[in-house]
Amino acid sequence: MIRPINRRRFLSTLGTLIGGSAIGLGLGSCSRPDPDRYNEADIALLRTQRERELARSGKGPFGVQRYKGYRGLAELPWFELDSRGRLRCVDESVPEAIDFHCHFGMSVLFKPELDLNERTERVRHLLDCDATDPGCDLDLDIYINGNFTDEALKELRYQSIAQGLWGSDYARTQTIPNLLDEMDAMRVEKAVILPIAFHFPFGDDLPETWLEAIEATNTRDRFIPGTSVHPRHRNAIERLEKSARAGARVLKLHPTMQAFYPDEPEVMPIYEAAERLGLIVFFHSGRAGIEPESRQRYAMPRHYEGALANFPDLPFVLGHSGARDADAMLEIGLRHENAWFGVHGQGVTHLDRMIDRTGGERMLFGTDWPFYHLAATLAKVLIVTDRPERTRIRHAILRGNAERLLA
Ligand SMILES: [Zn+2]
Numbered sequence: 001m002i003r004p005i006n007r008r009r010f011l012s013t014l015g016t017l018i019g020g021s022a023i024g025l026g027l028g029s030c031s032r033p034d035p036d037r038y039n040e041a042d043i044a045l046l047r048t049q050r051e052r053e054l055a056r057s058g059k060g061p062f063g064v065q066r067y068k069g070y071r072g073l074a075e076l077p078w079f080e081l082d083s084r085g086r087l088r089c090v091d092e093s094v095p096e097a098i099d100f101h102c103h104f105g106m107s108v109l110f111k112p113e114l115d116l117n118e119r120t121e122r123v124r125h126l127l128d129c130d131a132t133d134p135g136c137d138l139d140l141d142i143y144i145n146g147n148f149t150d151e152a153l154k155e156l157r158y159q160s161i162a163q164g165l166w167g168s169d170y171a172r173t174q175t176i177p178n179l180l181d182e183m184d185a186m187r188v189e190k191a192v193i194l195p196i197a198f199h200f201p202f203g204d205d206l207p208e209t210w211l212e213a214i215e216a217t218n219t220r221d222r223f224i225p226g227t228s229v230h231p232r233h234r235n236a237i238e239r240l241e242k243s244a245r246a247g248a249r250v251l252k253l254h255p256t257m258q259a260f261y262p263d264e265p266e267v268m269p270i271y272e273a274a275e276r277l278g279l280i281v282f283f284h285s286g287r288a289g290i291e292p293e294s295r296q297r298y299a300m301p302r303h304y305e306g307a308l309a310n311f312p313d314l315p316f317v318l319g320h321s322g323a324r325d326a327d328a329m330l331e332i333g334l335r336h337e338n339a340w341f342g343v344h345g346q347g348v349t350h351l352d353r354m355i356d357r358t359g360g361e362r363m364l365f366g367t368d369w370p371f372y373h374l375a376a377t378l379a380k381v382l383i384v385t386d387r388p389e390r391t392r393i394r395h396a397i398l399r400g401n402a403e404r405l406l407a
Contacts, residue, residue: 060349069135101366105174263306322403
Protein backbone atom coordinates (compact mmCIF):
# COMPACT_ATOMS: atom_id res chain seq x y z
CA MET A 1 0.00 0.00 0.00
CA ILE A 2 1.26 3.46 -0.86
CA ARG A 3 1.13 5.84 2.03
CA PRO A 4 -0.40 9.23 1.22
CA ILE A 5 2.27 11.90 1.40
CA ASN A 6 2.04 14.57 4.02
CA ARG A 7 1.30 17.41 1.63
CA ARG A 8 2.01 20.23 3.99
CA ARG A 9 5.31 18.75 5.04
CA PHE A 10 6.28 18.03 1.44
CA LEU A 11 5.55 21.60 0.38
CA SER A 12 7.37 22.97 3.38
CA THR A 13 10.51 20.96 2.63
CA LEU A 14 10.29 21.83 -1.01
CA GLY A 15 9.81 25.48 -0.25
CA THR A 16 12.87 25.57 1.93
CA LEU A 17 14.84 23.66 -0.64
CA ILE A 18 14.01 25.84 -3.58
CA GLY A 19 14.56 29.29 -2.28
CA GLY A 20 11.01 29.54 -1.06
CA SER A 21 12.77 30.21 2.19
CA ALA A 22 14.02 33.45 0.78
CA ILE A 23 10.96 34.69 -0.95
CA GLY A 24 8.28 33.51 1.30
CA LEU A 25 6.34 30.33 0.92
CA GLY A 26 5.54 31.04 4.53
CA LEU A 27 5.44 27.38 5.43
CA GLY A 28 8.43 27.26 7.75
CA SER A 29 8.44 26.00 11.32
CA CYS A 30 7.11 28.13 14.16
CA SER A 31 9.64 27.29 16.87
CA ARG A 32 10.19 30.18 19.22
CA PRO A 33 13.59 31.89 19.04
CA ASP A 34 15.54 33.31 21.97
CA PRO A 35 14.09 36.82 22.58
CA ASP A 36 17.56 38.33 22.14
CA ARG A 37 17.39 36.97 18.63
CA TYR A 38 13.82 37.91 17.80
CA ASN A 39 11.03 39.39 19.88
CA GLU A 40 7.70 41.21 19.79
CA ALA A 41 9.39 44.61 19.41
CA ASP A 42 11.19 43.36 16.30
CA ILE A 43 7.94 42.11 14.82
CA ALA A 44 6.20 45.41 15.58
CA LEU A 45 9.04 47.37 13.99
CA LEU A 46 8.56 45.65 10.65
CA ARG A 47 4.83 46.34 10.73
CA THR A 48 5.43 50.04 11.50
CA GLN A 49 8.05 50.31 8.77
CA ARG A 50 5.57 49.08 6.16
CA GLU A 51 2.80 51.39 7.31
CA ARG A 52 5.05 54.41 7.56
CA GLU A 53 6.60 53.83 4.19
CA LEU A 54 3.22 53.75 2.47
CA ALA A 55 2.03 56.83 4.32
CA ARG A 56 5.17 58.78 3.41
CA SER A 57 5.58 57.72 -0.21
CA GLY A 58 5.65 60.75 -2.50
CA LYS A 59 6.00 63.19 0.41
CA GLY A 60 9.81 63.19 0.58
CA PRO A 61 12.33 65.57 -1.00
CA PHE A 62 11.74 64.19 -4.52
CA GLY A 63 7.95 64.27 -4.49
CA VAL A 64 5.91 61.56 -6.19
CA GLN A 65 8.13 59.06 -8.03
CA ARG A 66 5.66 56.68 -9.61
CA TYR A 67 6.05 55.26 -13.09
CA LYS A 68 4.19 52.83 -15.33
CA GLY A 69 6.54 49.90 -15.69
CA TYR A 70 10.26 50.11 -16.35
CA ARG A 71 9.44 51.63 -19.75
CA GLY A 72 7.70 54.44 -17.88
CA LEU A 73 11.14 55.55 -16.66
CA ALA A 74 11.58 57.06 -20.14
CA GLU A 75 9.81 60.09 -18.64
CA LEU A 76 13.01 60.83 -16.75
CA PRO A 77 15.62 63.00 -18.49
CA TRP A 78 18.30 60.26 -18.69
CA PHE A 79 16.21 57.63 -20.49
CA GLU A 80 14.46 57.14 -23.81
CA LEU A 81 12.62 54.33 -25.57
CA ASP A 82 14.36 53.15 -28.73
CA SER A 83 12.56 52.26 -31.99
CA ARG A 84 11.83 48.78 -30.60
CA GLY A 85 10.31 50.23 -27.46
CA ARG A 86 13.27 49.28 -25.28
CA LEU A 87 14.46 51.54 -22.52
CA ARG A 88 17.92 53.07 -22.95
CA CYS A 89 20.03 55.37 -20.83
CA VAL A 90 20.97 58.04 -23.36
CA ASP A 91 22.82 60.56 -21.18
CA GLU A 92 26.51 60.14 -21.93
CA SER A 93 27.50 62.04 -18.81
CA VAL A 94 26.20 59.13 -16.67
CA PRO A 95 29.29 57.24 -15.47
CA GLU A 96 29.61 53.70 -16.80
CA ALA A 97 28.53 51.70 -13.81
CA ILE A 98 29.65 48.63 -11.91
CA ASP A 99 26.64 46.66 -10.70
CA PHE A 100 27.63 44.98 -7.43
CA HIS A 101 24.51 42.83 -7.09
CA CYS A 102 23.44 40.63 -10.00
CA HIS A 103 22.34 37.04 -10.58
CA PHE A 104 21.63 34.81 -13.56
CA GLY A 105 18.52 32.67 -14.02
CA MET A 106 18.50 29.65 -11.74
CA SER A 107 18.18 25.97 -12.34
CA VAL A 108 18.71 24.00 -9.14
CA LEU A 109 17.82 20.76 -7.39
CA PHE A 110 16.57 18.63 -10.31
CA LYS A 111 18.34 21.09 -12.62
CA PRO A 112 15.70 21.57 -15.32
CA GLU A 113 17.25 22.53 -18.64
CA LEU A 114 18.39 26.14 -18.81
CA ASP A 115 20.65 27.55 -21.52
CA LEU A 116 22.37 30.59 -20.03
CA ASN A 117 23.76 31.48 -23.44
CA GLU A 118 20.41 31.96 -25.15
CA ARG A 119 19.09 35.35 -26.27
CA THR A 120 15.32 35.87 -26.09
CA GLU A 121 13.00 38.58 -27.35
CA ARG A 122 12.43 40.06 -23.92
CA VAL A 123 13.59 39.59 -20.33
CA ARG A 124 10.99 38.48 -17.84
CA HIS A 125 12.23 40.07 -14.62
CA LEU A 126 10.84 38.49 -11.47
CA LEU A 127 8.93 41.75 -11.04
CA ASP A 128 7.77 41.58 -14.65
CA CYS A 129 6.73 45.19 -14.78
CA ASP A 130 6.74 45.56 -18.57
CA ALA A 131 4.58 42.49 -19.27
CA THR A 132 1.47 44.64 -19.66
CA ASP A 133 0.84 47.92 -21.45
CA PRO A 134 0.81 50.20 -19.58
CA GLY A 135 3.30 48.58 -17.24
CA CYS A 136 2.79 47.86 -13.55
CA ASP A 137 2.94 50.54 -10.89
CA LEU A 138 6.54 51.25 -9.99
CA ASP A 139 7.06 53.48 -6.97
CA LEU A 140 10.68 54.53 -6.47
CA ASP A 141 9.96 56.06 -3.07
CA ILE A 142 9.27 52.79 -1.22
CA TYR A 143 11.32 49.66 -0.58
CA ILE A 144 11.29 48.07 -4.02
CA ASN A 145 9.56 44.78 -3.22
CA GLY A 146 6.57 46.82 -2.06
CA ASN A 147 5.79 47.03 -5.79
CA PHE A 148 4.87 43.34 -5.93
CA THR A 149 1.10 42.91 -5.84
CA ASP A 150 -0.27 39.82 -4.06
CA GLU A 151 -0.72 38.22 -7.45
CA ALA A 152 2.86 39.03 -8.50
CA LEU A 153 4.13 37.56 -5.22
CA LYS A 154 2.23 34.35 -5.90
CA GLU A 155 3.87 34.17 -9.32
CA LEU A 156 7.29 34.77 -7.74
CA ARG A 157 6.76 31.81 -5.39
CA TYR A 158 5.58 29.61 -8.23
CA GLN A 159 8.61 30.51 -10.35
CA SER A 160 10.98 29.77 -7.48
CA ILE A 161 9.60 26.23 -7.22
CA ALA A 162 9.70 25.86 -11.00
CA GLN A 163 13.43 26.71 -10.95
CA GLY A 164 14.08 23.48 -9.08
CA LEU A 165 11.57 21.14 -10.67
CA TRP A 166 10.23 21.57 -14.19
CA GLY A 167 12.03 24.78 -15.19
CA SER A 168 10.95 28.41 -14.99
CA ASP A 169 9.92 30.32 -18.12
CA TYR A 170 11.20 33.44 -16.37
CA ALA A 171 14.62 31.92 -15.71
CA ARG A 172 14.90 30.96 -19.38
CA THR A 173 15.04 34.67 -20.23
CA GLN A 174 17.50 35.58 -17.46
CA THR A 175 20.50 34.70 -19.53
CA ILE A 176 23.96 36.09 -20.16
CA PRO A 177 23.23 37.67 -23.60
CA ASN A 178 20.02 39.22 -22.25
CA LEU A 179 21.80 40.65 -19.24
CA LEU A 180 24.58 42.02 -21.44
CA ASP A 181 22.00 43.70 -23.70
CA GLU A 182 20.41 45.33 -20.69
CA MET A 183 23.81 46.37 -19.31
CA ASP A 184 24.71 47.94 -22.67
CA ALA A 185 21.39 49.78 -22.79
CA MET A 186 21.93 51.08 -19.23
CA ARG A 187 25.62 52.05 -19.44
CA VAL A 188 26.55 49.31 -16.99
CA GLU A 189 30.04 48.13 -17.81
CA LYS A 190 30.51 45.31 -15.32
CA ALA A 191 28.44 43.22 -12.95
CA VAL A 192 29.31 41.15 -9.90
CA ILE A 193 27.48 37.83 -10.23
CA LEU A 194 26.35 36.41 -6.91
CA PRO A 195 25.27 32.76 -6.69
CA ILE A 196 23.79 31.17 -3.59
CA ALA A 197 24.69 27.86 -1.98
CA PHE A 198 21.64 26.01 -0.74
CA HIS A 199 21.68 22.96 1.47
CA PHE A 200 20.36 20.51 -1.09
CA PRO A 201 21.24 16.85 -1.13
CA PHE A 202 22.13 17.29 -4.84
CA GLY A 203 21.94 19.79 -7.68
CA ASP A 204 23.50 22.45 -5.47
CA ASP A 205 26.32 23.84 -7.57
CA LEU A 206 25.24 27.30 -8.75
CA PRO A 207 28.67 28.86 -7.98
CA GLU A 208 30.41 26.33 -10.23
CA THR A 209 27.71 26.44 -12.93
CA TRP A 210 27.75 30.23 -13.16
CA LEU A 211 31.53 30.47 -13.16
CA GLU A 212 31.63 27.93 -15.97
CA ALA A 213 28.96 29.88 -17.88
CA ILE A 214 31.06 33.03 -17.62
CA GLU A 215 34.11 31.16 -18.89
CA ALA A 216 32.18 29.43 -21.69
CA THR A 217 30.78 32.72 -22.97
CA ASN A 218 34.12 34.50 -22.72
CA THR A 219 32.61 37.29 -20.64
CA ARG A 220 35.19 37.70 -17.90
CA ASP A 221 35.68 41.30 -19.05
CA ARG A 222 32.04 42.07 -18.12
CA PHE A 223 31.35 39.80 -15.16
CA ILE A 224 33.11 39.60 -11.82
CA PRO A 225 32.37 36.14 -10.46
CA GLY A 226 31.12 35.69 -6.93
CA THR A 227 30.75 32.47 -5.01
CA SER A 228 28.75 31.11 -2.11
CA VAL A 229 29.05 28.40 0.51
CA HIS A 230 26.58 27.17 3.05
CA PRO A 231 28.02 27.85 6.51
CA ARG A 232 26.90 24.41 7.68
CA HIS A 233 28.50 22.48 4.86
CA ARG A 234 31.23 20.22 6.12
CA ASN A 235 33.55 21.15 3.26
CA ALA A 236 32.63 24.86 3.12
CA ILE A 237 36.21 26.10 3.53
CA GLU A 238 37.57 23.75 0.90
CA ARG A 239 34.89 24.84 -1.51
CA LEU A 240 35.66 28.46 -0.79
CA GLU A 241 39.37 27.95 -1.43
CA LYS A 242 38.56 26.24 -4.69
CA SER A 243 36.35 29.06 -5.96
CA ALA A 244 38.87 31.69 -4.92
CA ARG A 245 41.50 29.83 -6.95
CA ALA A 246 39.07 29.81 -9.89
CA GLY A 247 38.78 33.60 -9.71
CA ALA A 248 35.80 34.38 -7.45
CA ARG A 249 36.13 37.75 -5.71
CA VAL A 250 33.00 37.99 -3.60
CA LEU A 251 31.41 35.55 -1.15
CA LYS A 252 27.63 35.76 -0.99
CA LEU A 253 26.04 34.79 2.32
CA HIS A 254 22.31 34.91 2.86
CA PRO A 255 21.27 34.62 6.53
CA THR A 256 17.52 34.23 5.81
CA MET A 257 17.81 31.84 2.90
CA GLN A 258 20.62 29.84 4.51
CA ALA A 259 19.11 30.04 8.03
CA PHE A 260 22.05 31.23 10.14
CA TYR A 261 22.86 34.21 12.33
CA PRO A 262 25.79 36.19 10.94
CA ASP A 263 27.41 36.33 14.40
CA GLU A 264 27.22 32.59 15.16
CA PRO A 265 30.56 31.09 16.25
CA GLU A 266 30.06 28.43 13.58
CA VAL A 267 30.39 31.05 10.82
CA MET A 268 33.60 32.65 12.10
CA PRO A 269 35.92 30.18 10.31
CA ILE A 270 34.20 31.17 7.04
CA TYR A 271 35.05 34.84 7.63
CA GLU A 272 38.59 33.87 8.59
CA ALA A 273 38.98 31.97 5.34
CA ALA A 274 37.42 34.79 3.32
CA GLU A 275 39.90 37.24 4.80
CA ARG A 276 42.84 34.94 4.14
CA LEU A 277 41.69 34.45 0.55
CA GLY A 278 41.23 38.17 -0.08
CA LEU A 279 37.49 37.84 -0.69
CA ILE A 280 34.79 40.43 -0.06
CA VAL A 281 31.77 39.17 1.91
CA PHE A 282 28.40 40.17 0.50
CA PHE A 283 25.52 39.74 2.95
CA HIS A 284 21.86 39.82 2.26
CA SER A 285 21.04 42.18 5.13
CA GLY A 286 17.85 43.01 6.98
CA ARG A 287 14.31 41.78 6.56
CA ALA A 288 12.86 42.03 3.07
CA GLY A 289 9.41 41.46 4.49
CA ILE A 290 8.45 38.78 1.96
CA GLU A 291 10.45 35.88 3.42
CA PRO A 292 8.72 33.40 5.75
CA GLU A 293 8.34 34.81 9.25
CA SER A 294 10.33 31.91 10.66
CA ARG A 295 13.41 33.18 8.79
CA GLN A 296 13.15 36.89 9.60
CA ARG A 297 14.94 36.48 12.92
CA TYR A 298 18.26 35.79 11.18
CA ALA A 299 18.43 39.14 9.41
CA MET A 300 18.00 41.57 12.30
CA PRO A 301 20.68 44.29 11.98
CA ARG A 302 22.12 43.68 15.46
CA HIS A 303 23.12 40.13 14.46
CA TYR A 304 25.54 41.52 11.85
CA GLU A 305 27.61 43.61 14.20
CA GLY A 306 29.65 40.70 15.59
CA ALA A 307 30.98 39.87 12.14
CA LEU A 308 31.81 43.50 11.36
CA ALA A 309 33.53 44.03 14.71
CA ASN A 310 35.49 40.77 14.79
CA PHE A 311 36.91 41.11 11.29
CA PRO A 312 37.81 44.78 10.87
CA ASP A 313 40.08 44.00 7.90
CA LEU A 314 37.48 42.01 6.00
CA PRO A 315 35.15 44.13 3.84
CA PHE A 316 31.46 43.32 4.23
CA VAL A 317 28.86 44.61 1.80
CA LEU A 318 25.47 45.01 3.47
CA GLY A 319 23.24 44.06 0.55
CA HIS A 320 20.00 46.09 0.36
CA SER A 321 21.47 48.27 3.16
CA GLY A 322 19.27 46.45 5.65
CA ALA A 323 16.20 46.22 3.38
CA ARG A 324 13.21 47.13 5.58
CA ASP A 325 15.56 47.47 8.58
CA ALA A 326 17.45 50.24 6.85
CA ASP A 327 17.52 52.75 9.72
CA ALA A 328 19.17 50.37 12.19
CA MET A 329 21.53 49.00 9.54
CA LEU A 330 22.71 52.47 8.57
CA GLU A 331 23.71 53.20 12.18
CA ILE A 332 25.59 49.90 12.45
CA GLY A 333 27.32 50.37 9.11
CA LEU A 334 28.44 53.85 10.08
CA ARG A 335 30.14 52.44 13.19
CA HIS A 336 32.35 50.09 11.15
CA GLU A 337 34.71 51.18 8.41
CA ASN A 338 34.69 47.73 6.86
CA ALA A 339 30.95 48.00 6.14
CA TRP A 340 29.82 48.94 2.64
CA PHE A 341 26.25 49.75 1.72
CA GLY A 342 24.62 47.95 -1.22
CA VAL A 343 22.00 50.47 -2.30
CA HIS A 344 19.66 48.06 -4.05
CA GLY A 345 16.04 48.22 -2.94
CA GLN A 346 16.01 51.45 -0.95
CA GLY A 347 13.65 54.20 -2.05
CA VAL A 348 14.84 57.65 -3.05
CA THR A 349 14.06 59.30 0.29
CA HIS A 350 16.17 56.82 2.23
CA LEU A 351 18.97 56.93 -0.36
CA ASP A 352 19.08 60.69 0.10
CA ARG A 353 19.41 60.21 3.86
CA MET A 354 22.17 57.67 3.33
CA ILE A 355 24.10 60.15 1.19
CA ASP A 356 23.69 62.84 3.85
CA ARG A 357 25.10 60.50 6.49
CA THR A 358 27.90 58.85 4.48
CA GLY A 359 28.81 61.57 1.99
CA GLY A 360 28.34 58.82 -0.61
CA GLU A 361 31.34 56.92 0.72
CA ARG A 362 31.12 53.13 0.74
CA MET A 363 27.77 53.16 -1.09
CA LEU A 364 27.62 50.64 -3.94
CA PHE A 365 25.28 50.53 -6.93
CA GLY A 366 23.50 47.17 -7.28
CA THR A 367 20.34 46.09 -9.06
CA ASP A 368 19.44 42.56 -7.92
CA TRP A 369 18.83 41.62 -11.57
CA PRO A 370 16.85 39.56 -12.65
CA PHE A 371 14.40 40.47 -9.91
CA TYR A 372 14.17 43.95 -11.41
CA HIS A 373 15.30 45.87 -14.50
CA LEU A 374 18.71 47.51 -14.07
CA ALA A 375 17.01 50.85 -14.71
CA ALA A 376 14.98 50.75 -11.49
CA THR A 377 18.03 51.29 -9.29
CA LEU A 378 19.91 53.38 -11.85
CA ALA A 379 16.99 55.83 -12.01
CA LYS A 380 16.97 56.17 -8.23
CA VAL A 381 20.70 56.90 -8.04
CA LEU A 382 20.37 59.48 -10.83
CA ILE A 383 17.41 61.18 -9.13
CA VAL A 384 19.13 61.50 -5.75
CA THR A 385 22.38 62.77 -7.26
CA ASP A 386 20.76 65.20 -9.68
CA ARG A 387 22.43 68.36 -8.45
CA PRO A 388 25.89 69.76 -9.20
CA GLU A 389 27.26 69.27 -5.68
CA ARG A 390 26.50 65.55 -5.96
CA THR A 391 28.20 64.85 -9.32
CA ARG A 392 31.21 63.36 -7.55
CA ILE A 393 28.94 61.27 -5.33
CA ARG A 394 27.09 59.94 -8.40
CA HIS A 395 30.37 58.71 -9.83
CA ALA A 396 31.39 57.21 -6.49
CA ILE A 397 28.15 55.24 -6.06
CA LEU A 398 27.90 54.04 -9.65
CA ARG A 399 31.55 53.17 -10.10
CA GLY A 400 34.32 54.71 -8.01
CA ASN A 401 33.53 52.98 -4.72
CA ALA A 402 33.28 49.56 -6.39
CA GLU A 403 36.63 50.13 -8.11
CA ARG A 404 38.19 50.99 -4.77
CA LEU A 405 36.71 47.93 -3.10
CA LEU A 406 37.73 45.55 -5.88
CA ALA A 407 41.25 46.98 -6.27
ZN1 LIG B 1 20.03 39.40 -4.79
